[in-house]
Amino acid sequence: MVNLAKELRSNSYPGRGIVIGTSSDGKYAVTAYFIMGRSENSRNRIFATMGDGIRTEAFDPAKLEDPSLIIYAPVRVRGNDTIVTNGDQTDTIFDLMEAGQSFEEALRTREFEPDAPNYTPRISGLMHIKDGEYNISMSILKSNHNDPSCCLRFTYTYDKPVAGTGYFIHTYMGDGNPLPSYEGEPTEVEISGDIDTFTDMVWDSLNEDNKVSLFVRYIDIKTGQFKTRIVNKNQ
Numbered sequence: 001m002v003n004l005a006k007e008l009r010s011n012s013y014p015g016r017g018i019v020i021g022t023s024s025d026g027k028y029a030v031t032a033y034f035i036m037g038r039s040e041n042s043r044n045r046i047f048a049t050m051g052d053g054i055r056t057e058a059f060d061p062a063k064l065e066d067p068s069l070i071i072y073a074p075v076r077v078r079g080n081d082t083i084v085t086n087g088d089q090t091d092t093i094f095d096l097m098e099a100g101q102s103f104e105e106a107l108r109t110r111e112f113e114p115d116a117p118n119y120t121p122r123i124s125g126l127m128h129i130k131d132g133e134y135n136i137s138m139s140i141l142k143s144n145h146n147d148p149s150c151c152l153r154f155t156y157t158y159d160k161p162v163a164g165t166g167y168f169i170h171t172y173m174g175d176g177n178p179l180p181s182y183e184g185e186p187t188e189v190e191i192s193g194d195i196d197t198f199t200d201m202v203w204d205s206l207n208e209d210n211k212v213s214l215f216v217r218y219i220d221i222k223t224g225q226f227k228t229r230i231v232n233k234n235q
Contacts, residue, residue, distance in 0.1 A: 004189040008205035013175040016086040021166025028218040052077035059234035085124040111151040117178040119143035
């Protein structure tokens with residue numbers, strides 16, 4: 001198990017990241033989603049609430065350039081499912097699960113982002129909570145070592161995740177040109193503290209120059225009620 005704060009501090013540009021797991025007391029399903037940016041267009045964003053989920057918005061609409069890959073709903077709630085992703089595949093998962101398909105089947109209709117030469121991976125997570133039971137699915141869709149002719153698809157599932165344990169997946173191994181895609185299965189990380197302690201730890205551990213916004217949610221596994229925190233660098 002890796003210390004999440006150290007993992008974040010060791011990477012100046014993990015890009016966009018998803019953590020999903022269980023609180024140390026075992027009471028809450030926990031997720032965090034953060035975005036970072038190097039360009040003015042990427043940094044010109046905030047998280048805003050949208051129903052039970054969130055969406056990205058331009059902080060200064062006058063400076064918004066290409067919205068295609070930066071304006072989307074990262075978090076949507078569908079009954080017992082909370083969907084967390086780094087792009088508009090949130091809507092794909094929501095819509096196709098509504099039509100009876102699975103998380104994995106829905107993502108077979110998508111691939112990495114068309115932002116050559118980076119071909120940014122699409123990372124996605126699903127938290128399923130029902131009748132006091134909790135399980136996790138996570139996915140990454142990425143190019144084959146920056147070859148856009150081949151999409152690599154990986155899905156990971158975690159039944160009854162252990163208290164105090166989370167799984168962390170992000171888009172980039174670090175800064176670079178082109179940006180190197182994430183490698184390996186989700187990193188096992190420690191989750192500790194209440195929602196405010198955890199939120200502060202993640203936000204403070206992200207690179208000060210590149211961090212943009214952070215979303216954290218704690219969902220009571222027994223009742224389904226949740227607490228949410230949103231932190232935006234642009235105020």
